[in-house]
Amino acid sequence: MRAAENVPLAPLTSLRLGGTASRLVTAERESDVIEAVREVDDRGHALLILGGGSNLVIGDAGFDGTVVRMATRGRTSTSEADGRRVLVSAQAGEPWDDFVAAMVDDGLSGVECLAGIPGLVGAVPMQNVGAYGQDVSETITSLRAYDRERGEVVEIRREDCAFAYRSSAFRGRDSHVILEVTFALEQSTESRPLRYAELTRALGVAEGGRAPLAAVRKTVVELRRKKGMVLDPADPDTASAGSFFTNPILSAVELASLRERALGEDGPLPVFPEPDGRFKVSAGWLIEHAGFKKGYAGESGRVAVSSKHALALTNRGSATTRELVELARHIRAGVHARFGVTLENEPVFVGERL
Structure with missing residues (x-):
């Protein structure tokens, strides 16, 4: 765990805007996240959890408190008894697009239409990230989070996440710090049925049809890049x-x-x-x-x-x-x-x- 004082936040956001944080803690292990949050809560200071900074608008005055930057990494997988589904658990600090790419490479379908989205795994449940006909709520089965009120790690099932359009039980609230997210993905070299017209046209398949996972991911990234939705310092x-x-x-x-x-x-x-x-x-x-x-x-x-x-x-x-x-x-x-x-x-x- 690394800490620094008076850190500019603009370089840590995709907008490149915002003032300074009184204190920035970079947490590379789950235990570091919990320790940092407990310390902030014990002192009664303000807390901001920072992921990839891609869905964030920070004021010019910055943040008068502690920013905990998620840098945890790692994932595990378990095949279910039927052999068709695989449960994949990813740490909150895993870059989301890297996770999607790895799932496509492993022949696991369910998140391929969400390629190219910036940010980290821990942020996607908060606003029920979605694009090109897929939402993460379709594959999330549970998540682990630090409950700041109870002072302990809890497991939260999908049905208790209150997922809705670009929203969840966690959006706009700071009572829980998401540590790990578990997804149920299908073993398949082809995508889930495709429902987004722009994507099906680009792939040359009928609506409701399927396409190879790698082709779907590549096409989604290309479509996003044309719209300026793939981070590029030169653009x-x-x-x-x-x-x-x-x-x-x-x-x-x-x-x-x-x-x-x-x-x-x-x-x-x-x-x-x-x-x-x-x-x-x-x-x-x-x-x-x-x-x-x-x-x-x-x-x-x-x-x-x-x-x-x-x-x-x-x-x-x-x-x-x-x-x-x-x-x-x-x-x-x-x-x-x-x-x-x-x-x-x-x-x-x-x-x-x-």
Whole structure:
């Protein structure tokens, strides 16, 4: 376990924004994580758990407390009796895309559509990470976490995680520190049935069809790279927190109102029925049709909508978090004024609010 004082946080985030942390602890073992968190709690100090920093917006004032940076590594696997499923447990500090690549190489399906997503394994349950028709909640069976109130490590079953669209029992709460996540994956050289139209078109398969795991992973990464969603220091469009807004989930009445307000817009409004009878609509479509096209910049020019993807807000260099948040507020207000829909932020905010 390594500790340092007054550490800049901007280099530790994909947005490259944010002030300094009073104290930064890098925990490379599970016992280090528990020890560091207990010490913070005993002292009554503020705590921030830092993973890959890719879904995080840190204020310019930084964090007046201790940041524990997860750097634990390792995974184990156990085959179930039927020989079809394998339970894979990964430490919270494992890089997520490395984990996906390893599962594809091992012939285990269930997370292949989630390739190219930055961040760490411990972060994916928090917002029920999903992309291209897959959510991690489909394969997570349980997780181990340090319960700060009880002062002990607990196992939490999938059914107690309250998974929902880009949400879980852990999002926005700090009562548990996730230490390890267990996934149930299928032994197969082919993907799970593919449900995302853009991906099936790129692979040349029918919706509901399957494709080789390696081909799915490669195609997903290529699609994400075209949208600036694969971290690349040479590409300013990747200096973002990924999708800044979630896709709104609307009732039938709300959808009817939106469709009425969207009459006359070019192109159909993308709508996706949800299992509970509600409807998911494209936040990117709403943003662009409210007048915020790809490349739209804030007043300073140092923050802008990505030139590749309307959902990503980017730091074009030497920006401040306040400038980014002001751009996000401007976009949210514009979408609400045009369509009557209030967008919600996807990344976690620290020291700022939308």
